[in-house]
Amino acid sequence: MIIRKSLLRLLRTPVRTILFFLLVGFASALLATGGGLWQICSANLLRFESIFQTIGTVEQKPERYVRGEMWQADNQSYRIYNKAEYGDIILPAVLDFEGADYLNGPEKRAWYAAYLPEYEMLDEGVGGTQVMVVEASPTEDAVPAGPIKMEIRNILYTYYPYNAPNFYFCDHFNPSPEKMYADKTYIMCISDWIPHGYPEATGPYEYIPAGFTVSSTQAGSDGIIWPNELSGNDIAEVTPGFYETDEGRHWQALIQELEMGIRRSVPVTATQNTDLIPAFYDGSAYVDQGREFMTEDYREGHKVCLVNRKFAKRNDLQVGDILHLPLRYADYSSPSEDASWNGALTAQGEVFSVFEEGDWEICGIYDMLPGASAKSIEYQLNENEIIIPKSSIQNSDEDHISAWGRMEGWNTSFEIPNGSIEHWKELWEKQGIDGLEITFYDKGYTILEDGIRRMRKMALILLLAGAVSTLCILLFFCHMFITKQSVGTAVERSLGMNKRQCAGTLLSGILLIVLCGCILGSAGGYVGAVKTAGRITQVERFDRNYSAGMMHGNGEEEITYILAGDWRVSAITGTAVLMTAVGIAAAMIGMSLRREPLALLSGREE
DSSP, rough: HHHHHHHHHHHHHHHHHHHHHHHHHHHHHHHHHHHHHHHHHHHHHHHHHHOOOOOEEEEEEOOOEEEEEETTTTTEEEEEEEEOOSOOOOOOOGOOOTTTOSSSSEOOOOOOEOOOSSSSOSSSTTOOOOOOEEEESSSBBBTTSSSSEEEEEEEEEEESSSOEEEEEEEEOSSSSOOOOOOOOOSSEEEEEEEHHHHHHHOEEEEEOOSOSOOOOOBBBSSSBOOOOOOOSSSSOOTEEEGGGGGHHHHHHHHHHHHHHHTTTTTEEEEEEEGSSSSHTTTEEEEEEEOOOOOOOHHHHHHEEEEEEEEHHTTTTTOOTOOOEEEEEEEEESSOGGGTOOEEEETTTTTOOOOOEEEEEEEEEEEEEEEGGSOOOGSSOOOTOEEEEEEGOOOOOOOTOEEOOOOTTTTTEEEEEOOOOOHHHHHHHHEEETTTTEEEEEEETTTHHHHHHHHHHHHHHHHHHHHHHHHHHHHHHHHHTTTTHHHHHHHHHHHTOOOHHHHHHHHHHHHHHHHHHHHHHHHHHHHHHHHHHHHHHHHEEEEEESSSTTTTSSOOOEEEEEOOOHHHHHHHHHOOOOOHHHHHHHHHHHHHHSSSOOHHHHHHHHH
């Protein structure tokens, strides 16, 4: 009865009633659309936070480029090239400043040499450069400015068997080689090379200095090379009692190091997070079997490791197997791809001893994408490389650093929160440090975040517009349907209706219209939010080859947004409109019913 009377009262002004219904629906639609867009933005931000990471790499810039020369013995001329000159080494400690808010790092990664003679390092039938340490004499006095015939006296080290009594030697890259005498014996570290004058000439294959010398680059964590008195020779005359001298003992240590290092050791890279390693971050390296490192592995220092698929296949290793890794020295200078070539000696001219030894469980086997080989060699992973959590190493490598080099993009990196690149840059500028180039990679997060920002701005505008519209509409029409009808209410009360019945008559019709408008408007807003989000955030398809979106280009990438709405958002906004209507209407009804009917009627007569 009360609802019927309320509806009859509203139907007396059909235009006003219909307009009220449409405007309430419109305001509800604005609120639902804005709320839906805001919910879609939040869902996408959470999704992108979980799948995107912002990585920064650090590289020390050269101070200048100068002319470099390399002697070529075959054509008796210099090859000219540009040579970068760097200043003092900048240490990673400069990256640790207040407000940086690193999620991981910054870290400068080393690879550690682990001597594993019982494992196969090369596939069957695959060879490599031949390196030998021999005692030999020239067949006649000669200057090795071109190939000279050498007679082998003794083979002290060779990886591959060498059965010939002679070889041809050329000090190929030395513009002023010293004369060698037939009546003297020389110890030499040599490697095979192409024929002299190749491809025009077809002479015999020659051997050249292998690059391993009696020298040391051992350094401290401050980057300063430890002082030493090693000769630096790659050729030395063998005299009576030679191996009892310091020089001779250093040569014996170099031979031992070559025996332990070349294709008998593996590089072990320690990291705070595999995503700081460029190959894993850009996806060219991925865990194919088993699992990746978990947060607990890094936090608690679990002795787990990832091994390369080729190394695992070559040695019949499976997930769950145990690897015993004796770590001897850390190389902070060269990429792990070069780790099969080492000749590191201590500052005392000795072989590095083991500083960390333990058993690591294989938790995963990783593989490399076929295109990874096309990338620059520094960013590649060695096919025998083992990855371990940095925290699984208990002992310090302070006294076992074979070389300390500059920060490079492939060995120094850090992770910061997504979307904080500009903030980090502002803080970095305040440090006033020159000489470093910081490059950020976020896999396109910045581009996607820009779309979300546009969408959130629209959502906020719609929410504010809907809220203001709702208040104005409800205030106006409640005034029209309640305050303006105070005389009619006074008549009803004079005819015997009590305050509760009058309140029900005034409120029920208004709430029915608001309820219908909210249902229709909220449903329309739900659909509108999804369609609006779809138009603003079309599928992002772009080429990342030359952008900071990827560390290395992998072609065209496709990123999609979450466009599914949540009906609960529309229900909440619709309920909010309905409750606001109840509050405003109840307040105005209360004010109207507080006035006495006779006072209202007498006022009308006046």
